[in-house]
Each structure stands twice: as C-alpha cells, then as structure tokens.
Amino acid sequence: MTIDLSRAAAFLAGHGRVLDRRRFELMVGRADSGAVLAAVDGYRNADGGYGWGLEPDLRAAESQPGGALHAFEVFAEVAPVSTPRAAELCDWLDSVTLPDGGLPFALPVADATACAPFWAQADPTVSTLQSTAFAAGAAHRVAAHDPAVAGHPWLARATRYCLDAIAGLRTQPHAIALAFAVRFLDTIHGSHPEAADLLTRLGKFVPDSGFAPVEGGIEGETLRALDFAPVPGSPASTLLRPGVIEAELDRLAERQQDDGGWTVDFASFSPAAGLEWRGYATGQAVSTLRRAGRLPI
Secondary structure (H helix, E strand, O other): OOOHHHHHHHHHHHHHHHHHHHHHHHOOOOOOOOHHHHHHHOOOOOOOOOOOOOOOOOOOOOOOOOHHHHHHHHHHHHHOOOOHHHHHHHHHHHOOOOOOOOOOOOOOOOOOOOOOOHHHHOOOOOEHHHHHHHHHHHHHHHHHHHHHHOOOHHHHHHHHHHHHHOOOOOOOOOOHHHHHHHHHHHHHOOOOOOHHHHHHHHHHHHOOOOOOOOOOOOOEEEHHHHOOOOOOOOOHHOOOOHHHHHHHHHHHHHHOOOOOOOOOOOOOHHHHHHHHHOOOOOOOOHHHHHHOOOOOO
C-alpha cells in the first residue's frame, strides 16, 4: 500500500504538536536539526529534565523519566548532530536515580490534572525496569553518535541496573516492561557481551507472533511485533516467527486513516493527549516504515 506523505503532513498541520511537525519535516528533508531541537527545548526545565506533557499522558510541569525517553528519541533522530542538552539530561537522570541504579516509574507531581493515574500515583522510592530500560535504551541510541552521553556515568549505572534486573526475571513481566527490556537489549547487543544471552532468555516471555496483551489496559489492548522489534533484521527480530515483521509493516502501512494520520489503540487521559498521541503515532509510523525501506525518503 502506498503511504500518502502529503496527507500525513496535512494531518500534523491540523492536529499535531509543533514538535511532531518539526520531526516529520526533518524526516522528509524539509527542516534541519536546529528546528527540531528548538521545539523539544520548550519542554525542558531548568534542572535539565523534561516535563510539560512531552509524555502526553503526564502533563505535569515537573521533569520525569517519561519525558527523558521522548527527549532522547529526539536527540537520536537528529544524528549525526549532537547537542549538550543530551548530556545535561543524563546529569538530571543521575540526580534522580535511586541507590540501586534504577529509575522510579515516575516522580511526584504537584498538580496531577489530566495525568494518567499510573503516572501520578507511582511510588518514587522504588526502581522499575520499565522506566530505566526505556530511558537507558533511548540514551544508548543517542550515545552511538554522542561521546558525552556514551561516557556519562549515569548511563553506565542505568545499564548495569537493567542487565541485572533482566537477568533476575523469573516470571512473565508486564508486556510494556518486556517490550522496553527487549528493545534495550536489542540496542546494546553489539556493545555488551551479556546482551545476546539475556535477549535469548527474554525470548521465552515473548510470543513468537509478537502479540502480548497489556494487563490493565483497555479491552483488547495488545502490543504487537513492531513494539518489540521495529527494525527488520535486528537481533530482537529473531524472537519472532519468520514473516511476522513484514506482515506487521504491511499492516502499519494500511492503517493510515482518511485524515492522513495514524491512531493508537490505548486510552488517552485528556483530549489534548488523544490528539498528541495521534501526532506522535503518525511520526513513528512514517519513521518505522522509512527505516524498513518502505518509503522513498
């Protein structure tokens, strides 16, 4: 199926955040990295972290691990350009990392208006694999072109926590935590000798179809193959049946809506978040299809 990039751009113009519009424009060659970095800077706090709804269902102003994930995603996309903001974000993460090297699911918020309860009610005193793996995994993708991030002590601490936590898994993790753990190992597969064995061990928890029901989600909410292995031929893709990723890429291409955007299949906790997730999903769909060689950009 042919993706209509002009309709995607129109959807983002009508409904997307400036950040997602800038990211899309960068992908299609109509903007430079400076425009994208300026857009994400609007979510930055003086402490070096990111809040203000950069994670759409966590709309509080305070810096959060969830905001760090999305900021690192942007810093990875502007490669080979690097920014001192990435190392400054590592500094902030180091300041909120718990003694065991892990990050809490979320930090306290002063005003939980329009925040998902699972963010607003998180225990800030307990480390979680999910938040640590999503932040560290995204940081490693930045580290591939940014020496300041690659050599930052926070990344070493967080990586060690994730490797130990994954090695200690004995029961089925929550599907979202599992997906982030798999993607973390996929990212560091070539640089950390432990990653290959741990990825194989995690494979026993990953259905080879890629379908993993999300406990506590809306009815029918399920992660799919591209949530575990968005890049064909990656180490994580070996956990799935042959042909699954190609079929999922076909499905992703077919899910462009008449308005030009893509949808999400999970609950949003405010009208603003609902639109913002669609804008984010639209950019992610184009990015995934582009990496897979499905788009001529």
